[in-house]
Amino acid sequence: MKLELKKYVLELKHTFTISRESHDTQDTLIACLSLEGHTGYGESTSNPYYRITFESMQAEIEGIRKEIESFDFKDPEGFYEFLKSHNLSNFSICALDLAAHDLYGKLKAKPLYELWGTDNSQYPVTNFTIGLDSVDKMIEKMEEQPWPIYKIKLGTDNDLEIVKKLRAHTDANFRVDANCAWAALQAIQNCKELKELGVEFIEQPLHAEDWSGMAKLKKEAVLPLIADESCIVEEDVERCAGYFDGINIKLTKCGGLTPALRMIKKAKELDLKVMVGCMTESTVGISAIAQLLPQLDYVDMDGALLLKNDIAEGVEIQENAKVIFPEENGSGVKLMK
Template sequence: MELIIRAYDLKLKHTFTISRESIDFQPSLIVELKSEGFSGFGEATSNPYYNTTVPVMTEDLNKIRSIIEDSDGETPEVFWNKMHFHLKEDMFALCALDMAYNDLYARKKGKKLYEYWNYTIENNPLTDYTIGIASIDKMVSKMKELPWPIYKIKLGTHEDIAIVTELRKHTNAIFRIDANCGWGVEETIRNAIALKKLGVEFLEQPMKADNWEGHKEVFKHSVLPIIADESCIIEEDVAKCHNHFHGVNIKLVKCGGLTPARRMIQEAKQLGLKTMVGCMTESSVGISAIAHLLPQLNYVDMDGALLLAEDIANGVTIKHGKITYSELNGTGVVLK
């Protein structure tokens, strides 16, 4: 098996702002695994919040290149366990590798990844489309630019209720709110009351990740469901979120790929938590991998490639929130 590593700077259509940062380009690492005439692709983006860069991921993968290339033919679960031993300090690199291996493995089996997992796709949820923090006029113009059935709105400002009130005047779409750790306990409980009246479906990670007492208080008193994001990073975090959140948003790059994400989804279901998978601002390589988890999810946020000025790959397509799979096997990805 051959390992090929590529680095890209993904240009965004618009400056993307959340409560922590603003970006115009997203550095991204693409892993390709080649074997027996097949190629599998995986992706992980850089992320300052998690101290992850493309050069570090590249270095970490190159350190174990021979181990990776000698591991052809193992099941994805065996492969992930072996790679986790070497990459436990770099879950982003592990994600790109695991994603590529799952893709390659399914292609060798002659199946789409969801078929290999025995998932059925009849009841797949629609994806939301994210509106980053900007002036109200710009946020309205972004919504008008792409009419959508569900919007995920980034908040964490001093005018959050005013923003949503104004946006509501321009669409009947479902709203989801992501404050990216920007609120406090009383603020979250108070905002939930106003936001429910404005047609908001749930709040995602309103408070700092480690504020577990605060999360418990909000869980008891919020009139809207609360979904964990920054508080649910790896497999061990799912159980912690029980009785502190109503659901979990699993990010593949944070947990180390598709293989652990599938286990996290199952554990969340057993605990009665709603299941969601979210994306970073990534290309169709990462987005197409997420698509194969859809049958197991209540909600999904996989609009990353829609935010790009130019995609580097073809894979799943998304129209008005509905995902259509590629005709190709595996995740269905081809680099342009």
């Protein structure tokens, strides 16, 4: 099996701001695994919050290049266990795991959702994310990208006022992501007012480790609560069940499709809603997420829509939010450059 690593700097259409950071570009690592005339592609983006850079991922993967290229590849699950045994970060494992799944589907001549026994004729609509900015700029972004569901990034001193002003400009469904910025009592009050403003749910209102605050909030919140930073890996799903109504799985954070599939299964057993989110990936990462669509309640896979220029072809999200699955097998990815 041949391994190739590529670095891309993805340029965003607009500065993307959340409660703790802003950026205009996104470094991303594309892993390419080739076998028997087929190539699978996987992606992981850099992330300052988790101290992940392209260089740190590259160094980890290059450190076991010989082992990867000599690995007797049979299926993605066996390859994932092999990667875990080498103590790579989940971000590095994700890029390789996604590539392995894409490769496997291409070798089997089937898209992944079909290999998993799911039907892609029904799927949740992705939201479109509006990052923090001046209210005028946030409204401008909505007007530029009319969409049925917006995820609004919050975490300021005037969050409610922002949502009120945005609501005046659209009847679209709203979801709110506070990115750990609120305190429990603040979140309880915000939920009441945000419900009146047509907000569907709140994502990660409190700090990831504020479990006592979450216990209080869960008792009094009038809106569903979705875990993000509090639910990173498989082991977190069961703990979140007592504090949240659902989880947002990020492939980069959990280590790829292999653990994500197990997290989805566990969440459903615990009667949790399941969402999969993105980390401003290109179409490489978004196409992998799309394979999970039939299994999800919610999805946030707008990463490629936020880019000035994409680097790949694969799953396409049209202006009406309809998803077009490619004829290519696996995740359906082809690099354009």
